[in-house]
Amino acid sequence: MTIDFSLYLVTGRELLPPGKEYLESLEEALQGGVTVVQIREKRSDTLEFLEIARESKILCAKYKVPLIINDRIDIALAIQADGVHLGQTDMPVHVAKTLLPAGTVIGVSCSDPDHVKKAIEDEVDYIGIGAVWSTTTKKLVSPVVGVRGVGSLLQALDGTNIKAVAIGGINSTNALRTLHGSVSISGHRLDGIAVVSDIVASSAPRSAAQRLRNIFDAWVHHFDVQSRVTQVYDVGTVKDGVVELMQVIRDKSPLIHQITNVVVTNQSANATLALGASPIMATASEEMHDLSRIPGGLLINFGTITNKGSMILAGQYANEAQKPVVFDPVGVGATQFRRTTASELLNAWQASVIKGNAGEMASLANSNEVQAKGVDSVGSGFADPASFIREIAKKERCVAVMTGPTDWVSDGVTVVKLENGNKMLGDITGSGCLVGTCVATFCAGASLIAAAPGTSPGPELAKLVRGNMLIGAVGGVLALTVAAEFAAERSDVHGSGTFLPALIDELYNLKPETLLSRAKVQVL
Ligand code: 3NM
Ligand code: MG
Numbered sequence: 001m002t003i004d005f006s007l008y009l010v011t012g013r014e015l016l017p018p019g020k021e022y023l024e025s026l027e028e029a030l031q032g033g034v035t036v037v038q039i040r041e042k043r044s045d046t047l048e049f050l051e052i053a054r055e056s057k058i059l060c061a062k063y064k065v066p067l068i069i070n071d072r073i074d075i076a077l078a079i080q081a082d083g084v085h086l087g088q089t090d091m092p093v094h095v096a097k098t099l100l101p102a103g104t105v106i107g108v109s110c111s112d113p114d115h116v117k118k119a120i121e122d123e124v125d126y127i128g129i130g131a132v133w134s135t136t137t138k139k140l141v142s143p144v145v146g147v148r149g150v151g152s153l154l155q156a157l158d159g160t161n162i163k164a165v166a167i168g169g170i171n172s173t174n175a176l177r178t179l180h181g182s183v184s185i186s187g188h189r190l191d192g193i194a195v196v197s198d199i200v201a202s203s204a205p206r207s208a209a210q211r212l213r214n215i216f217d218a219w220v221h222h223f224d225v226q227s228r229v230t231q232v233y234d235v236g237t238v239k240d241g242v243v244e245l246m247q248v249i250r251d252k253s254p255l256i257h258q259i260t261n262v263v264v265t266n267q268s269a270n271a272t273l274a275l276g277a278s279p280i281m282a283t284a285s286e287e288m289h290d291l292s293r294i295p296g297g298l299l300i301n302f303g304t305i306t307n308k309g310s311m312i313l314a315g316q317y318a319n320e321a322q323k324p325v326v327f328d329p330v331g332v333g334a335t336q337f338r339r340t341t342a343s344e345l346l347n348a349w350q351a352s353v354i355k356g357n358a359g360e361m362a363s364l365a366n367s368n369e370v371q372a373k374g375v376d377s378v379g380s381g382f383a384d385p386a387s388f389i390r391e392i393a394k395k396e397r398c399v400a401v402m403t404g405p406t407d408w409v410s411d412g413v414t415v416v417k418l419e420n421g422n423k424m425l426g427d428i429t430g431s432g433c434l435v436g437t438c439v440a441t442f443c444a445g446a447s448l449i450a451a452a453p454g455t456s457p458g459p460e461l462a463k464l465v466r467g468n469m470l471i472g473a474v475g476g477v478l479a480l481t482v483a484a485e486f487a488a489e490r491s492d493v494h495g496s497g498t499f500l501p502a503l504i505d506e507l508y509n510l511k512p513e514t515l516l517s518r519a520k521v522q523v524l
Contacts, residue, residue, distance in 0.1 A: 001082060001103060001105060003035075003036050003066050003082070003083070003105055003125075003126070003163070004035040004036065004099075004153075004192075005035065005126060005164075005165050005191040005192030006035045006191070006192045006193075006213065006216050006217070006220075007033055007034050007035050007036075007192060007193065007195075007212050007213045007216055008034075008035065008036045008037075008038065008039045008128075008165050008167075008194035008195070009026075009029055009038070009039065009069070009194075009195065009196075009199055009200075009209070009210060010037075010038045010040050010167070010194055010195070010196045011026065011034070011039050011040050011041075011056070011133060011196070011200060012040060012137060012196040012197065012200045012201075012357075013041070013052075013200075014043065015137065015160050015196065015200045015201040016200060016201070017201060017202070017203045018201060018218035019203075020205075022052070022066075023055055023056075023059060024435070025199075025200060025205045026056060026059055026205075027059055028204075028205040028206040028209075029199050029200075029205040029206065029208075030059065030060065030063040030065055030209075031063070031206050031209075031211045032061075032199075032205060032206040032207065032209025032213065033209050033210055033212075034065060034199070034208040034209050034213075034431070035065060035192070035212035035213075035215075036065060036066050036067075036068065036192075037056065037060050037065055037066070037067050037068065038067075038068040038069070038070055038083075038085050038194075039052060039053050039067065039068070039070060039075075040070040040071075040196075040285075041053075041070070046074075046075075049072065049075055049105050050075055050078055050079070053067075053075050053078070053079045053081070054067060054079055057080075057081070066082035066083065066105070067079075067081050067082050067083075067356060068080045068081060068082060068083040068084060068085050068105065068107065069083070069084050069085070070084075070085045070087075071084070071085070071086065071087065071090045071091075072084075073091055073096055073099050073100065075175065076100065076104070076465060077099070077100065078177075080101075081104070082104070083104055083105030083107060084096060084100065084104065084105075084106055084107070085105060085106075085107045085108075085109070085128065086106065086107070086108050086109070086203065087108075087109045088108075088109060088111075088115060091341040091435075093106055093108060093119075093122035093124055094122060095524060098473075102383060103123045104456075106122075106124045106125050106126075107124060107125060107126040107127060107128060108122070108124050108126075108127050108128070108360055109128045109130065110127045110128065110129055110130075111125070111129070111130060111131070111142040112142065112153075113147055113152070113153065113361075115127075116153050116156045116157070117156065120156070120157070120160055120162065122471045124162060124164065125162065126162060126163040126164060126191070127143060127153075127162060127163075127164050127165075128164075128165050128166075128167045128194055128501065129136070129150050129153050129154070129164055129165070129166050129167070129190075129404050130145060130166060130167035130168035130194075131144050131145060131168025131482065131494065132144070132145055132146065132147060132149075132150055132166040132167065132169065132170065132178055132182070133146075133147075133167070133168050133169025133170065133178075134166045134169055135167075135169040135196075135197075136419060137197050138168075138196075140168075144168070145168075146343070146347040147177065147178055147181035147182055147347050148181060148182075148343070148346055148347055148396075149347075150166055150178075150181075150182035150190070151182055151183060151184040151185065151188075151395070152184065152187070152188065152266040153179075154182065154183070154184045154188040155184035155185065155186050155188055156361055156466045157188060157334055158184075158186050158188055161199055163191040163192075163365050164190055164191055165190060165192040165193060165194040166178055166182060166190055166193055166194065166311065167194035167195070168396060168494065170193050170194070170195050170198065170212075171195070171197075171198040171212075171520055172198065172208070173214055173316075173320065174209040174316075175193055175212055175215045175216065176215050176219055176319075176462065176464060177316075177319055177350050177464060178193065179193070179215075179216070179219045179220075179223075180188075180200050180219070180350055180397060181347075181350050181397055183397060184458060185222070185391070185394050185395050188414070191222055193212065193216060194215065198212065199212070203288070205218050206323075210396070210479075214478050215462075218461055218462040219462040221409065221462065222463065223460035223462075226517055228445040230413050231409060231414075231468075232414075233414050233416075233523050234523055235521050235522065235523050237523060237524060238471060238474055238487035238521055239516060239519060241474075241475070242442070242471060242475040242478055242515070242519075243476055243512040243515070243516065244378075244449070245442050245445040245449075245471065245472065245475045246275075246445075246475070246479070246510070246512055246515070247448055247512070248445040248446075248448055248449050249275055249276045249278035249441060249442065249444070249445040250275075250451070251276075252295075252445070252454075253276055253277055254276050254277050254278065254295055254296035254297060254441070254444035254445060254447075254448055255277070255278050255279075255280060255291070255294045255295065255296035255297075255444075256272045256277050256279050256297050256298075256437070256440050256441050256444055257280050257282060257291045257292075257294075257296065257297070257298045257299070257314065258279060258280070258281050258298075258299040258301065258437065258440065259271070259281075259282070259283050259298075259299070259300050259301070259310055259311055259314060260281065260299060260300075260303065260328075260433060260436075260437075261301055261302070261303025261304040261308055261330065261427055261433070262303075262304055263303060263304070263430055263433075264301070264429065264430035264433040264434070265281050265431055267433075267434065267500065267504070268281075268299075268301075268430070268433060268434060268436075268437040269281055270504050271434050271437050271438060271441075271480075271507055272437055272441055272502060274504050274505075274507035274508035275438065275441050275442075275479065275507055275508075275510075277296070277314070277441045277444065277445075278304065280398065283306075283307045283310050284310065285307075285310045285313055288310055288313040288314040288317055288508060289313070289317050290319030291314070291317075292314065292318050292320065292321045292323065293321060295323075295444075295447070295448055296323065296444045296448075297318075297323055297324040297325075297440045297441065297444030298314055298315065298323060298324065298325050298326065298328065298440065298445065298506060299326045299328065299436055299439075299440035300314065300315060300325065300326070300327050300328070300345065301327075301328040301330055301333065301433055301436055302328070302329060302330055302338070302341060302342070302345070302350065303328075303330035303430075305337070305338065305341055306467045308341060308344075308345075311345055312344070312345060312349070313347045314452065315327075315345065315348060315349030315350075315351075316348060316349050316350070319349050319350050319464045319465075322447070322464065322465055322466045323444075323447060323465065323466075324352040324353065324440065324444055324465050324467065325349060325350065325351050325352050325353075325448050325465070325468060326351070326352065326353045326354075326355060326436055326439050326440040326443055326470065327345065327346070327351040327353070327354045327355070328355050328356065328358070328432070328433060328436035329342045329354065329356055329363075329364060330356075330432070330433065331360065332356065332360045332363045332364060333359050333362065333363030339363065342364060345490060346396065349461050350397065350398065350465075351396065351398045351463040352398055352399065352443060352464070352469045353398060353399045353400070353401060353439055353440075353443060353469055353472070354392075354396055354398055354399075354400050354401070354433075355400075355401040355402075355403065355435060355436050355439055356401070356402065357402065357403050357404060357431075357432060357472065357475070358370040358381040358385075358404055359383060359401060361388070361392060361400065361402045361501040362382075364392065364396075365388070365391070365392050365395070367388070369382055369383070369388075370382060373505070378458065381404055385402060385406070385408050386408065386410075386417070386524055387414045387434065388402075389401075389402050389408040389409070389410040389415060390410045390412060390413070390415050392410075392425060393410040393411055396508065397412075397479060399411045399412075399469040399470050399472075399473045400412075400438060401435075401473050401477060403419070403432055403435055403477070405419075406419050407420075407421070407477045408479065409470065409473045409474050409477065409495050410470075411469070411470040414470065414523060414524070415464050415523075416470070416474050416522070416523055416524070417521075417522040417523075417524060418474065418477050418478060418481065418519075418520065418521060418522075419522075420478060420481035420482050420484075420485060420518040420519065420520050421485065421519060422481075422484045422485050422487070422488040423480035424450035424484065424488045424493075424496065424499045425481075425484050427495075427496040427499065428496050428500050428503075431484075434480055434503075435476060435477055435480050435481075436476075436503050437476075438475075438476035438477070438479045438480045438507075439472065439473050439476030439477065440476070441476060442471075442472040442473070442474075442475035442479065443467065443469055443473065443476070444472075444474030445463035445467075445472065445475070446467035446468050446469065446472035446475075447465065447467035447472075448465045448467070449499040450466035450467035450468070474521070478515060478519050478521070479510060479515065480503075480507070482510065482515050482518045482519060483506035483507045483510055484506070484516070485518055485522050486505055486506040486510075486514070486518075487499055487502035487503040487505070487506045501516050
């Protein structure tokens with residue numbers, strides 16, 4: 001049989017809220033749009049499991065929803081379940097197949113590439129990838145896979161008919177992030193999301209299920225239909241877009257919330273003001289939620305990592321509010337701590353733009369082609385930067401920006417090559433951080449002119465960010481690099497000390513015409 005895996009409920013009677021009966025909860029969940037149910041009874045005797053399975057089967061049949069039994073082949077046989085779900089230490093698939101009637105759906109839990117390889121050899125029907133987030137519902141025996149880890153496991157299923165769901169800690173707050181971030185480079189997406197506590201522990205399981213189902217359906221529609229219509233750019237549309245954003249920023253003065261490092265906080269705030277936007281350099285976790293409600297953008301620069309908790313919260317709230325999240329992983333290759341933190345942050349939220357120099361981007365991509373020293377990259381960069389930047393954008397599911405003598409921007413399809421700037425940018429501290437600030441500011445502008453949520457139907461709600469982040473990223477890079485050219489040419493600039501204030505001046509005075517007169521843009 002074919003199963004719709006969109007919303008896969010795994011039961012957990014021990015999580016029922018006080019006063020909620022199991023069957024009542026299950027029926028409400030079915031009414032809310034659960035598409036498949038797995039009965040998971042870890043603590044009951046055989047007789048009790050059998051009774052629960054029988055009663056559940058009657059209910060599921062009423063809603064024409066297939067029923068899967070966790071672990072116990074005998075129970076599945078006894079009630080003629082539609083399928084079984086097997087963990088890595090349960091009955092081996094090839095043995096289960098000899099016992100079960102042909103056509104019984106078989107699913108396996110997978111948390112690493114070897115599990116997936118074995119599941120493919122065993123010709124299972126589906127896999128449950130987990131835990132994607134940490135969870136207290138099940139005692140985990142392997143490390144959390146993380147949203148970014150799901151994609152490579154999914155990619156191994158390319159060319160097979162095996163379906164896949166993610167499980168572990170999924171709820172209505174992180175479901176969209178989970179779905180978006182788990183798509184593989186090859187474009188393989190999840191077939192569904194599996195949850196226990198978000199539905200079972202709810203006193204309103206019908207609405208809990210409905211929320212998840214709506215998110216899944218809207219996202220799939222967006223992914224399968226909308227995102228296939230790829231936008232085609234040329235130099236004219238890119239430049240026009242940037243000019244429009246310059247004006248929007250000055251007219252609407254979006255709030256640019258920046259959690260950044262102590263070295264550059266002041267100059268970043270001044271650059272934001274110079275562009276016409278409004279900076280706030282807030283770092284206390286208690287204020288992250290309030291700030292996410294104000295239109296604008298978020299910059300997370302981890303040049304000094306002292307506010308990791310706030311960085312996680314701010315990004316998650318920004319995703320919920322569909323606001324741009326620009327991530328500047330300063331010096332990520334320099335220490336193990338930075339690498340671990342970058343991975344933790346990128347799993348916690350979906351970056352809209354990741355911006356780094358060649359060394360930083362190489363480190364994020366686990367490439368040894370470019371080495372990093374401290375926060376600077378050394379050497380000449382990638383042999384094929386255009387392909388590299390396109391791949392990392394695809395892998396991270398966002399726009400990627402790689403700065404250097406030539407700057408590269410990609411959304412995973414289009415690559416924009418930018419060749420403005422001046423070598424004096426290398427003589428002051430934090431010029432890369434200023435690019436991050438300018439990108440966050442332009443992306444905030446882009447989100448302000450995008451359709452507001454609620455004004456357009458479903459698919460708009462299936463996005464983690466509103467607005468054209470490619471144009472935002474290009475705009476931010478161009479503003480800073482063109483301003484740097486004008487600053488370096490000034491007769492009152494005598495060295496790096498006078499260059500920095502001149503750079504802020506030139507950002508302040510930058511006009512669409514002057515930007516266009518200098519902008520060296522190529523669309524590849
Ligand atoms: N299997 P919740 S995690 C049943 O990683 C189960 O294979 C997992 O519960 C795996 O949605 C999990 O409440 C529990 O986090 C999921
Ligand atoms: Mg098991």
